[in-house]
Amino acid sequence: DAGVTQSPTHLIKTRGQQVTLRCSPKSGHDTVSWYQQALGQGPQFIFQYYEEEERQRGNFPDRFSGHQFPNYSSELNVNALLLGDSALYLCASSSAEGGQFFGPGTRLTVL
Amino acid sequence: SQQGEEDPQALSIQEGENATMNCSYKTSINNLQWYRQNSGRGLVHLILIRSNEREKHSGRLRVTLDTSKKSSSLLITASRAADTASYFCATTLGGFGNEKLTFGTGTRLTIIP
Numbered sequence: 001d002a003g004v005t006q007s008p009t010h011l012i013k014t015r016g017q018q019v020t021l022r023c024s025p026k027s028g029h030d031t032v033s034w035y036q037q038a039l040g041q042g043p044q045f046i047f048q049y050y051e052e053e054e055r056q057r058g059n060f061p062d063r064f065s066g067h068q069f070p071n072y073s074s075e076l077n078v079n080a081l082l083l084g085d086s087a088l089y090l091c092a093s094s095s096a097e098g099g100q101f102f103g104p105g106t107r108l109t110v111l
Numbered sequence: 112s113q114q115g116e117e118d119p120q121a122l123s124i125q126e127g128e129n130a131t132m133n134c135s136y137k138t139s140i141n142n143l144q145w146y147r148q149n150s151g152r153g154l155v156h157l158i159l160i161r162s163n164e165r166e167k168h169s170g171r172l173r174v175t176l177d178t179s180k181k182s183s184s185l186l187i188t189a190s191r192a193a194d195t196a197s198y199f200c201a202t203t204l205g206g207f208g209n210e211k212l213t214f215g216t217g218t219r220l221t222i223i224p
Contacts, residue, residue, distance in 0.1 A: 088151055100212060
């Protein structure tokens with residue numbers, strides 16, 4: 001049984017570009033949460049998707065958007081990239097019964 | 112914004128010694144969890160303690176929670192080189208399953224062989 005998977009592992013973009021990150025949840029999980037972790041900091045909650053809708057959102061601008069597909073996988077989109085968007089982006093999947101399981105993350109570098 | 116802070120920010124000990132990390136938070140919580148992160152990769156869940164619990168054990172891990180002081184501590188006994196990692200506490204306001212996690216700033220633990 002595969003755990004949470006994320007792609008790509010690393011990504012380099014330039015300012016102003018757009019990026020899409022992908023996450024496949026652990027089998028049996030229906031909820032996906034996204035977190036941003038800047039270097040040397042703890043992860044910060046971006047948003048959570050359940051039943052293909054955004055259920056909760058953290059303090060992130062509208063440049064950050066997401067989507068959840070019928071198979072529960074999810075995408076995180078960031079538009080008009082800024083240097084400050086450089087970070088490790090973590091996806092976590094969960095169900096009502098259990099805790100949150102994290103993927104290995106996608107490291108985004110904005111030049 | 113971060114919910115809390117871990118203390119110390121960095122800790123280096125000899126293999127075999129015990130390591131203690133502390134976490135303070137700001138608001139009332141439902142539960143507090145500790146995670147480990149190796150080399151800036153994914154987070155591994157270690158242990159959860161609910162707001163009505165004071166102490167919990169799991170293998171070499173011991174967690175305490177003092178809701179009156181809004182603080183928690185993680186003790187790792189008989190440390191091993193493989194315990195070298197960053198450790199984060201995270202709080203939730205609701206149930207364990209789907210509530211968003213609010214993380215602290217982390218403690219970077221180095222075990223010296």
